Every structure is written in structure tokens, then in C-alpha cells.
Amino acid sequence: MRYEFDSPDYHxxxxxxxxxxxxxxxxxxxxxxxxxxxxxDAYLVNESGERIKLAAPVSMGHDLSAGEKVFVLDFTGVxxxxxxxxxxxxxxxxxxxxxxxxxxxxxxALMGIYYYQRCGCDVDERAGAARHCACHMSDxxxxxxxxxxxxxxxxxxxxxxxxxxxxxxxxxxxxxLLAVKLFGLDRAYLDEIRYELEWxxxxxxxDGSAYHKQTTLxxxxxxxxxxxxxxxxxxxxxxxATADLxxxxxxxxxxxxxxxxxxxxxxxxxxxxxxxxxxxxDILRFKNPADCSTGEYTEGDDKDNRxxxxxxxxxxxxxxxxxxxxxxxxxxxxxxxxxxxxNVGGLAGVCFMMDGTCDEDILSAFKGAFAFKAxxxxxxxxxxxxxxxxxxxxxxxxxxxxLLSNACILCFASLxxxxxxxxxxLQRHLDYILGRNALGIxxxxxxxxxxxxxxxxxxxxxxxENFPGFVAGGPNTEPPEWQLKGHFVGxxxxxxxxxxxxxxxxxxxxxxxxxxxxxxxxxxxxxxxK
Numbered sequence: 391m392r393y394e395f396d397s398p399d400y401h402x403x404x405x406x407x408x409x410x411x412x413x414x415x416x417x418x419x420x421x422x423x424x425x426x427x428x429x430x431d432a433y434l435v436n437e438s439g440e441r442i443k444l445a446a447p448v449s450m451g452h453d454l455s456a457g458e459k460v461f462v463l464d465f466t467g468v469x470x471x472x473x474x475x476x477x478x479x480x481x482x483x484x485x486x487x488x489x490x491x492x493x494x495x496x497x498x499a500l501m502g503i504y505y506y507q508r509c510g511c512d513v514d515e516r517a518g519a520a521r522h523c524a525c526h527m528s529d530x531x532x533x534x535x536x537x538x539x540x541x542x543x544x545x546x547x548x549x550x551x552x553x554x555x556x557x558x559x560x561x562x563x564x565x566x567l568l569a570v571k572l573f574g575l576d577r578a579y580l581d582e583i584r585y586e587l588e589w590x591x592x593x594x595x596x597d598g599s600a601y602h603k604q605t606t607l608x609x610x611x612x613x614x615x616x617x618x619x620x621x622x623x624x625x626x627x628x629x630x631a632t633a634d635l636x637x638x639x640x641x642x643x644x645x646x647x648x649x650x651x652x653x654x655x656x657x658x659x660x661x662x663x664x665x666x667x668x669x670x671x672d673i674l675r676f677k678n679p680a681d682c683s684t685g686e687y688t689e690g691d692d693k694d695n696r697x698x699x700x701x702x703x704x705x706x707x708x709x710x711x712x713x714x715x716x717x718x719x720x721x722x723x724x725x726x727x728x729x730x731x732x733n734v735g736g737l738a739g740v741c742f743m744m745d746g747t748c749d750e751d752i753l754s755a756f757k758g759a760f761a762f763k764a765x766x767x768x769x770x771x772x773x774x775x776x777x778x779x780x781x782x783x784x785x786x787x788x789x790x791x792x793l794l795s796n797a798c799i800l801c802f803a804s805l806x807x808x809x810x811x812x813x814x815x816l817q818r819h820l821d822y823i824l825g826r827n828a829l830g831i832x833x834x835x836x837x838x839x840x841x842x843x844x845x846x847x848x849x850x851x852x853x854x855e856n857f858p859g860f861v862a863g864g865p866n867t868e869p870p871e872w873q874l875k876g877h878f879v880g881x882x883x884x885x886x887x888x889x890x891x892x893x894x895x896x897x898x899x900x901x902x903x904x905x906x907x908x909x910x911x912x913x914x915x916x917x918x919x920k
Contacts, residue, residue, distance in 0.1 A: 413838025457882025
């Protein structure tokens, strides 16, 4: 039953079984574990009812984020393919698979949402119930001169709304391209990534800067995308958008060598954006006009964005001036491992580290930053009952994004520094997203017996379907929605979540929360294949 907007019933029942496990499952070689709340004997049970007694649960002490004492059940040694569940003290867990292809199925679900989110084209039966007609096809209004109409269609809907945002889109595309290059994400997905890149190219203005976003002036009603008939606007440029556009176009060029015309368009766009950045060294901020209430996507400064652009330009062109600019920006950028739209310093670092030809001081700065951050994160993991890199104060808006970004830092530190990262740590981060958490919920829609079913997503609500593959935002100790004021007082951080379509600060989905999950799954899959 779908929640009504005025329903007072928005609680989320805690699971009664007290057994928290990855509900998708595990590859045979993977580290496998579950979290339980008692030290009682436990058994792994297959579909035939055969029971395997597991080693005694290991106490991990009191987990501050979960607010309770936890134990870990390890069953890494079980590698026989099949469908299993765990039994303990008369209680039974959700079912999960052990077998080849489990990770690939999760990966396909995570990547499938980008096709669902396509704007400006017919989305056909490949999307199942998410198929829809071409949407937002009318010319958009240039906000700064409303007599001007621009034909800008395409791209991915950003989140639970129907807006499209350059910084968010560029970062999501960059994540996916890095997953292809570094962790073996299937190159067949390059066609999907190109769909977003084609839209990003259209968002460059005549002077080389990038428009910040393309949205209606207020969020759409909860309708199907083709039913959203309000005027679309092209909002003014920002240096954040310009730098991120520059970076992703330089980064993307190498992936489309077989299409010379498209490759040249990417490089031409990046060159023009770079020239604009050099000519305009001061930050050009974006702020929503008074009559616009869609996502603002503001950032503190643009130094990390410019650093990302300089890094991508250097690895593409070996431009010494770009390297010199990057060297100066490194000293001014506070976060050299950032992975999200609000800080892309880490993406600059990945560019330099995977290329390896830059100045040694630059390389040393990034390798040192990633090694240091990875060590910090692993220390947090070691002190947490659930074994993840989250302090109790980290459960804020988009907490799942933070967890996945942390996992990406560990992935890249493992690849480019001398830091040894046990794949078990990475596996536990994925396990958390898939149900090994204090609520026993899979935060990927449609994946697992007990998964997010009512995401804050207009299309899913309009179709009354739980489209699979979206990563939900996750627990948030201080949600801004008026219905939730004071609702989570005294609730442990990891349990501050409700599966309800109304609550965007808990339950919204975005293209740039799926993309770090793609990196994580691809990295684990690559590690296990060695």
C-alpha cells in the first residue's frame, strides 16, 4: 500500500529477527558475514533445509551508531552456490544468494536506473514498468533573457524530480567513466554515459561557461515525466558547472576514440571551458533567483572544481600551464579526497594518479592525502560494530552517499598508494547498503526481501512501481521536514530512517548516489576476480 501524503502513519518497524545480512548475497570468494544481537548458536540453512552450524558469534561491543551491542557471524568458508538464510534462536533472516553473478546483478540494477532517468526520448520496454514517452521536449527559456528560447533536450533526470544539473551530472558521469577505466565496468555502458554527455555539451554557453542547471521554476507535481508541462528554464552559468563540464569532457574524450566527431566535440567543449576559466579566475557563484525553488547545488568555493579541470586537462594535453595551476590549487584546496559534487578534489587526484606523469610534488600530495584518509577510515571501521567507516555524527542528509564516497576513497587508495585494503572492508560497506545495517533494510530499491519501497521519486510514485536499482539517501538524524521535527529524538543514528515517499531528506534518490555505488561494486568484483 502506498503512503498518502496526509497519512499520520510514517513509522518504520524494526525487524524482529535481529539478523542483519546483505540481502542480495555474495560471490563464492567474498568475505561473508552478518550482524546479530545475541551470542546464541546460529545456522546457515539452504533451500533444502540443510543446516550448517556457524562459528560462535564474535562480540563487537556496543555500536554507538546502532545503539546496541552487536555480534558478527562469519561464514566466509561457505562457497557452495545456492539460496540461503540464517537461523538463530528461532529467528530467521532474509534470504540471500551465494554464487557467480551476484555482484553483476547488483551492478546491472545500479546502472539500469540511468536509462529510467533519461529525459527527452522514448524510454522503451527495456525499462519495464518505467517506460515512458519523450518528456520535456519544448524549447527552454533562457532565464536572463526570457525572449530567448534554447533547444536543449536529453540527459538524465537528476533525482526524484525532473531537473537536470550540470555539476551533479558531470560528477556522476565522471564516476562511471572511472569505473570503466579502472575497475572493468562493461564498456557497453559507454552508450548510456554518452547520453548524459550529449546533454552536458548543450549546456555550454557561447562564451564557454556552462549554465548551472535546466529546471522548471518549482518542482513538478508527483506526475509522470511526460505530464510535467511547466516551462523549463536555463539558469545562469557558474564557475562550478564550467569547471566540472571542462573536466568530464576532457576525461571522456579517450573513451570515444572510435567516434572522431564526438571526441572532437568533447575536446572542443573542454577547451572553451578551460579558456573561460583562465580568463575568469574569480569564482562565479550560482544562487537561485527569488522565483526559483529547485535544487541549488551550491558549493563553498570553486578551487576543487578548477583543480579537477586542470587535472583532466593535463592528463589529456600535457599542458604545463594546467599542471602549474593545479600545483597552486592543491595548496588552497582543503579536501584532496572529495568524491561528490560538493567537492571534487579527489577526482582531480584520481586523474593525476592514474596518469602518473605529473610533477612528483603533485603526485606525492595526492597519494599522501589518499593514504592518510584511508588510514583514518580504516581506523573508524575497526572501532565500529558494523565495521563501516561512519561515526555516529555522520548520519546526515545523504548519509549513504558519504558511506559510498568513503568506500571509493578506499578503492582508489588501494589502487594508487601502498595502503593495503582488505576487500572485506569494502564488502562490509556494500553489505551495509544491502541490508547489513541496524534496520535490516536494503537501501537499493527492488534488491532484497526487505528493501526501500517508497522512494521520494516522482516517477516511481506516479507509476506506483518500485523501480529497482536506486540508492536511497539513508538515515538522517536531523531531517528538515516538518512532520519529522523531534521524531528521531533519542533514536540511534543508524535507525533514523523512514521508507516514505514524502521524506526527501531520507528517501530521495539521485544519479550521483548510484555512481559511487557502481565504483564500489566494480572494485570488489575486480578484486575477487584476481
